[in-house]
Amino acid sequence: MSENISVLGLGLMGTALAASLIEAGHHVTVWNRTPAKADPLVARGATLAATPAQAVEASSLVIVCLLDYPSVFEVLQDAPLAGRVVANLTTGRPAEAPEMAAWVGERGGEYLDGGIMAVPQMIAQPGALILYSGSRPAFERYEQAFGAMAAARYTGEDTGTASLLDLAMLTGMYGQMAGALEALALVRSAKYPLMEFTTELLIPWINAMSAQLPRWVADIEAGDYRTEVSNLEINRVGMENLVRAFEEQGVKPDLLLPMKTVIDRRVARGLAHEGLSGLVEEL
Ligand code: FVH
Numbered sequence: 001m002s003e004n005i006s007v008l009g010l011g012l013m014g015t016a017l018a019a020s021l022i023e024a025g026h027h028v029t030v031w032n033r034t035p036a037k038a039d040p041l042v043a044r045g046a047t048l049a050a051t052p053a054q055a056v057e058a059s060s061l062v063i064v065c066l067l068d069y070p071s072v073f074e075v076l077q078d079a080p081l082a083g084r085v086v087a088n089l090t091t092g093r094p095a096e097a098p099e100m101a102a103w104v105g106e107r108g109g110e111y112l113d114g115g116i117m118a119v120p121q122m123i124a125q126p127g128a129l130i131l132y133s134g135s136r137p138a139f140e141r142y143e144q145a146f147g148a149m150a151a152a153r154y155t156g157e158d159t160g161t162a163s164l165l166d167l168a169m170l171t172g173m174y175g176q177m178a179g180a181l182e183a184l185a186l187v188r189s190a191k192y193p194l195m196e197f198t199t200e201l202l203i204p205w206i207n208a209m210s211a212q213l214p215r216w217v218a219d220i221e222a223g224d225y226r227t228e229v230s231n232l233e234i235n236r237v238g239m240e241n242l243v244r245a246f247e248e249q250g251v252k253p254d255l256l257l258p259m260k261t262v263i264d265r266r267v268a269r270g271l272a273h274e275g276l277s278g279l280v281e282e283l
Contacts, residue, residue: 002026003145006059008052008075009090010037012120014065017089017149020124021063022046024148031055033075053079061142065089065116069096073103082108085138087146089114089130094160094167101134101159110138113159115166118150131155133162176206178255182246189249216277227275235276236267 003026007018010032021028022044030038031049038048049055056062056079066072069092076086086104088097088111101111111134118128128150132139139146139154146152155161180202187197212229219225239260246253253260262282271278 001144003061003142004029004059005061005063005145006031006049006055008032008055008062008064009066010034010041011065011067013089013116013123014063015041016120016123017063017065018046019044020149021145023124024145026145026148027059029055029058051078052076056080056084060084061145062086063089068092069100072100076104084109085112085135085142086110087112087114087132087138087142089116091115091166092163094164097133097159097163110135111159112138113162115162115169116150117166117169123149129153131162131165133157134159180206182251182253182255185251186246186249189251216275219275219277220280225271225274225278225281227273227277229275231272232263232267232274232276232278233272236263236272239263 005021005026006029007014007021008031010018010030014032015037018028018030018041022041028041028046029049030041030046031052031054032038035048038046042048047058049058052075056076060083062079062081062084064072064076064086066075067090069088069090072088072090081104086109088100092100092113097113100113104111112132113134115131117131118125122128130146130150131153132146133155134157136154136157139152143152143154155165183202184194184198187194219227239256242256243253243260246256262279263276266272266274266279266282
């Protein structure tokens with residue numbers, strides 16, 4: 001079904017979102033602070049609105065993708081939100097979402113908060129995901145349209161949930177990248193072929209280790225961190241060995257040291273028998 005959809009914010013991500021909606025056959029109205037960025041979308045059939053208010057007026061679904069939440073408040077300030085669904089896909093914090101939801105609600109609109117788990121090039125491609133939270137009826141009304149941009153997953157009525165899960169997934173990503181960067185620096189110090197190490201050794205190893213995560217979740221949910229795999233004392237000694245090896249290779253273990261600190265702290269509490277999942281209690 002073809003919808004009237006407005007997209008406010010035509011940065012790299014907003015442009016990709018608007019393009020995917022045009023491609024899917026929706027009537028798309030766009031607005032951007034710097035209007036020239038709309039030209040390629042207008043050439044593909046979008047309508048350019050002169051003001052955010054005109055853009056909001058044009059559609060029942062308003063997708064916002066700006067720099068941050070303050071810019072969203074600023075842009076929507078004079079917009080007629082009554083009867084509109086605002087899907088704010090700007091990255092924010094869980095605490096900002098309910099504030100925005102209340103603000104939109106006071107103006108007669110319905111609110112969905114979103115977390116985009118993709119880079120612009122992934123939009124409308126398999127693997128792209130957008131998390132939504134907030135008004136369930138609003139999500140259900142536009143689920144099909146959302147699906148043109150990326151797989152759409154509703155995460156609950158609490159508006160902060162999509163943002164929380166977005167940040168949690170980014171946290172997992174940064175942790176994995178930190179480990180990979182340290183590994184690459186170490187391997188480079190020995191002049192071993194980096195590509196071979198990465199594709200044949202590191203990636204399969206990381207995948208195998210990630211498969212352990214559901215077991216950790218069971219430990220955390222049970223609050224029982226006893227292990228038969230590898231206890232914290234083994235990991236403490238292992239980390240010490242790792243850090244020493246880095247120093248001997250002339251590589252800084254800076255991205256690993258925070259984890260060592262937390263392991264040491266837990267062991268110092270007399271909990272050396274626990275597994276790594278117990279570290280969650282230190283956080
Ligand atoms: N790019 C990515 O890979 C990611 C992936 C996951 C989620 N994000 C989030 O998406 C939001 C927008 O990111 P972006 O990549 O589109 O960012 P830019 O290309 O820098 O575009 C920023 C847009 O915001 C407009 N803008 C900034 N400040 C204001 C303001 N005070 N008033 C009105 N508009 C403003 C800017 O306008 P202009 O500079 O073109 O005039 C752009 O439209 C972001 O939350 C990411 O975290 C992207």
